[in-house]
Amino acid sequence: MLDSAELVAFAPSTDLDRSRAFYTDVAGLEFIEQTPFACVFRSGATTLRVTAVAEFTPQPFTVLGWAVADIRVAVAGLRDRGVEFLTFDTLPQDTDKSGPRPAG
Template identity: 85%
Template sequence: MLDSADLVAFAPSTDLERSRAFYTDVTGLEFIEQSPFACVFRSGTTMLRVTAVAEFTPQPFTVLGWAVADIRASVAELRGRGVEFLTFDTLPQGTDKIWTTPGGRIAWFRDPDGNVLSLTEFTGN
């Protein structure tokens, strides 16, 4: 039933104005609208609703991610916009903070609320 329905992604935020600036100016998502309850963006065909919350504790795992064609170029572009990428002690990441897996490459970063976001370049291996 849901296999043909459009997916809507959600992320929490304690400051919608700050999130609006980040998701628009840093990640480059298309801004759709803002209400007192959420900022709405479009990424490809997916709607992202960044939902206002009074407080929350960021999770230590990825909550949103994007499949990219060229992870090195994407990382470089986001770094140019002030994004700092994460290092995990348990993963063998290169100096560029990209982890190479049998199926691709992954890099992680946080939004202003501490949500862990990722970029993945799938290599098809």
């Protein structure tokens, strides 16, 4: 029933102006609109609605992700825009934190 419908993704934010700056200036998404309740962006064929919330609790799992042609190029580009990448003990990552550690 929904397989041909356009997907809308949701993410929370306690600061819509800061989120708008991040998703446009850093992530490079197309800005659609901002209301007191949300900022709306376009990423490929997907709409991202960043919804205003009073409180935010970080989740222990990925909330949003993008499939990119070259993860190392994407990581380098985001680093150039000020994004800091984190390492987690439970997830194997290579030394530049851009992907899984090589086997062996």
